Amino acid sequence: MPDPADRPVLPLAAATAAVAALVAVPATGAPRWLDRLSLLATGRPLAAAHAVLLALVFALVARGVLLRRRAAWYGLLALVSAGLLAVLAGEDAPWRLPPLVAALAALWTLRDRFTVRPHPKRVRAAVRAGASLTLAATVLLGGASWLPGVLGMAGLLVLVGMLLAPAPAPPPGDDAERALVARLVARSGSDTLAPFALRRDKTYVFSPDGRAAIGYRVMFGMAVAGGDPVGDPGSREAAVRAFLALCRRTGWRPAVLGAGTALLPAWAPLRSFGYGDEVVVHPSGFTLAGRPMRNVRQAVARTANAGVTSEIVAERDLSPDLRAALLDVASRSLGGAAERGFSMNLDELLTGHHPGALVAVAYGPDGPPIAFQRYVTSGRAVSLDAMRRAPGAPNGVNELLIVEMIGYASEHGHDPVSLNFAAFRALLDSRDRSVPQKLGYQALHLLDPLIAVESLYLFDKKFRPAYEPRSIVFRSWFDIGRLAAALLTLEFAPPRRTGAPLIAGNVPVHGGTRPAPMAHQRRRGEGDPGRPTPPPRPRHTGPR
Template identity: 30%
Template sequence: MSPVSEKSPLRRIAAIAGPLMALVFLGIAVWLLDDGLGREGYVQIGSAIRLLPIGTILLAVLVAAVAYAVLILYDVLALAFVGRRLRLSQVVPASLLGYALGNNIGYTLIAGASVRYWVYRSYGFGAGLVAAIATFCSLGFVLGCVWVGGAAFMLWPLPLPGWLPLPWSTTRPLGFALLALLACYVTLAASGKVRVRVRGVQLALPSLQLTLGQLGVATLDLLTMSATLWILLPSPLPFDEFLSMFMLALAAGVVSQVPGGLGVFETVLLMQLRDRLPVSSVVAALVVFRLLYYVLPLALAATWLAVRVLRNGSAGWNASATLTGRTRNLVPQLLALATFAAGTVLLFSGATPTALGRLAMLHRFLPHPLIELSDFLASLVGVVLLLLARGLQRRVDAAYVLVALLLGVGIVMSLAKGLDYEEALVLAGVLIALLAARKRFNRRASIFDTPLSRSWVISIASVLIGSLALWYFAFRQGHYAQQSWWEFALRAEAPRALRATVGAAVVAVAVAVARLLRPMPEVAPLPGPEVIARAGRIAQLAVSTHGYLALRGDKALLFSDDGRAFLMYGRQGRSWIAMGDPVGPRSKGRELLWRFRDLVDRYDGWPVIFEARAFWLPVYRELGLVATPLGEEARVDLRSFSLNGATFKTLRQAHASLPAQGCCFDILPAAAVPALIPELARVSESWLSTKNTREKGFSNASFDAAYLAQFPLAVVRYRGTIVGFANLWCGKGKYELSVDLMRHAADAPPRTMDLLFTELMLWGQRESYQWFNFGMAPLSGFGHDATVWSKVGAFLYRHGEHFYNFQGLRQYKAKFRPSWVPLYLASPGGVALPAIILDVTALMAGGVMGILRK
């Protein structure tokens, strides 16, 4: 089986269905918004915003602050759910950063969970605990929507459009259904016996007390959130009627999958309010609400994080300040989002009129053609910033340099196109924050190879659609409507804005077409002899020996740009599983891992590193991966190894008695192995038959004549016949000695392998090797903490002997008194972890059915 295969057509269709539906919803929202605005134009809406009383805005800011303070209570309840306690100063960063990102990106569960992983993992929480916390918080919000929405639809029903094919005319039946659903859930929670599965993770429902707490917190959350907008509206509208409208618009925004519900939420509310309140006042309230509840918290969170990083330098936050290497990974994410926002500001500014007073003042110093060019270039800079923000998120150094240069150009263009100093200040703020975080962007990679995720494509397309819609709404009336797009004059702002907006859209479409026409990275087949030999030469130069696994030829290989390092991987299901850390110079490994991440993202997969070592964990955290304990690697220090003492009595007896019975140990050069293949095959078949098992793959050894012929071989002969063998891996500089395939015949004398390993370690000691690597004992060392995965691993370790000899393997290796080094599974973690573990197990077992057989 090829380790990596193409997506099926069905999966390809499913992958693009979500983005297309989001854009369809956004297009419908823009169309309805045009109808809802009626004769109201850009000037009227701008005047309505300026007429909002300062006191009203300050009151809305206060209520929004209370709303975000309420959000912290979700995490407080979640910690009670998982049985952990933290100081409030430790909970606040996880909660507020998570919601500041999630509310703007639009995928609160994903973005909020990612932030919680970075923060809570720094407190020692396991992946299972963090997944439970994130799920609990999201469940609380959903329950609140069902409760508040159901009650509002029942008590203050809204009329439904006549064109909907429904037997009822109001939202009251929907409210009844929602409340009935909530009652069923509360009943199940009260029973205390129900467990649910969330993407393969089994979770107990919260207790009745916690469920009521969730409902209380969510009610406060939704009431304060809606009150923030209601305060900004003209006074005649009662709050109870508005609440029903707000919940309907909120639900529409979530279902649309448009980031932050932008446009959809506003349109649904406007369509309901346009007959009750002045349209310009409603739109002004919606714009200010979006700024206060979404943009302002994000800006404050980004500023707070940047200040903490700068204050603490490379050391980050200490335990009391709650920042570690994990949470410092938020900096590129937030700066990427800030860069995206800066590009949006430039595009939206280019699509709207410039203050005539400023334009006339500017014309005294700059010629008209330069003003035209500045307006056009500012929009082009905006769309390029949208595209480069993804590279910034991936820490690409070239993207960092270009974004910094373009922000500088954008500042100049903002001033040169209309003295837009507010816009220039926003860009300058982003630029200062970017320059302060220079060390976070040190990936030497091509910006053209950075994949755009579906959510990123949706966001860029949404901004472009919004920019075009904003141009239309701004210039559809008055003298603007009479201007032709080719007209060049100082007051011909509609044509100038249209040229800038269309130019930006053309650039975005050109980039999209170029990406579509560019062939996908080749799905790697199994490597040929030349590629395997190339990997073998790199493995020979590494002090670690696991790189020799590439010589089996059953894994795809990804090489660094200079060909000095490689990563071996396979695919099972959605998981792309790298076998171990990068092989080769460590300086090349980081970029190689990022290339692997980019490759996996292009195919919408899960990047997984199997048997990751602690040295690489900071890089895996950069990639957004979570380290889950996997087992322990046994390493014997050959410099101090000895058979003396009571501890090694059994090994000493085997070492003395077996030679007297006719056994002898020998190490054969690789050149001597081909002639012994038939005899080795007999030993291997006898071992498989005795163990009642079959050959496996990936990380597990399997008998292959061509593979064995590439290495020296340690053998034990009994009366001249080979009864046990193991092939040797020899690391560079004699740092590490290890074995891969180990087999013994059924008729071999007892403790034959004891003799083989003892003699091999003594030989390694004589040859001045430092360490003997005995390989991993899976699930070893589990049960020391209260994480879900630790408990599961400890249970499998104790009761999973039918499927794998977990305890026996560790006990056997423990006879040699090794040092135990932890190994990890680096993966996206969370609710995907069970599926990933199943994929890894299936890959090693040769398929899902192979898991059920030994």
């Protein structure tokens, strides 16, 4: 049997919008025959102000019908029932009885299609607002004669808007949910974006068997998932269905930032478009040899000549002094600005609370750290999360740390190493651009000082990486403005505050715990001609 949420409601929404237009006729100065036609909806002539108010209410309800709001169904039921009572009481013409009975029967038949029930918080807010407006109107009865009417009109619209609004944003996932997601992230075969599901500002929805999950946030009525579901590949499509069902129940518009190509069919019938590529390096095929890698070799050599050394250590094993010094580097690197990001950035930098986090540290010739990069693991994959470099640090230190991490990944069986995100790579990489593409390229070039799209792409390109396309998934082109506002806010606004950290000791796994990874305790200078190693990338201020 088809899901009631998938059955069409457009005819009822169109009929409600038509009623709104008929109700508004008395306020438009239309010909008399249209006034008579409007009586089909009103039953009696209305004053212009009342016609405008009722028409606006019907317009809001029509939109609510289109969005499958249960409150819209209740509103139509109440309006039709009021019309029936007026006819039965002799206040309206008897000829209106058959159409009103037919409308009532149609509404009852369609009741299961309205799956978005009013959220209790919205109902309570509407009750409080109604009580306040009633009190205000009572107080103003002795004042200007038009004030109570205007207040009542505005109040009714506010109440209808509140009741038709989607559910408010939920709180972030609790510690138990995040511990379960941490186990799913640690599974072999996890996506390179899986660790970022552990951000403490994300809420979770799980597949029915609990073997896959999606981390998301709600902003401006958009429920935005960060990347693909994490966990068992066989349960990921079920997690997608659970997420979409949740959006239908709550009235949120579903979206995904960073969806992988393989799972795009599971998001149907939602729309999608590619917005860039994830930059990945496979350690087994990486080498510094050859002319194409000359720039990276030279960058690494510069750091060696400057006396820079490096090491890789588990984030949980950082000493208090080293942690404080690295946080100082991070603060100076950002100029005091807050951390940003959502789909391809983790939070709680250097706290040691995220399982499997590794820190590559570069030390200056006089000893103190001058740069670091944090990497997070998921199964065999390693993903660059944060890149911080103190002002005045030698050029090439980022390349050094990336090369070090690629070597570490090769030694410890990690593959691939995800370095960065190249937004709009196809546009930046194109030589023969059309006129629209030229305009888009110029816009990106102008914005580069703010979001570093082109400079980051050129940095990535030095390492001869592979690219994994990533897409934005959304419901409708009508949502594009709201979607853009939500994505920009999620990626660039300061993170919201959450509760206490989750894990400080062992990493949770199925059936128990396992120790955190040991530090890669090797300090080395840049001139060491050892095995080929991987490159670094400058921090992207956008999606990663």
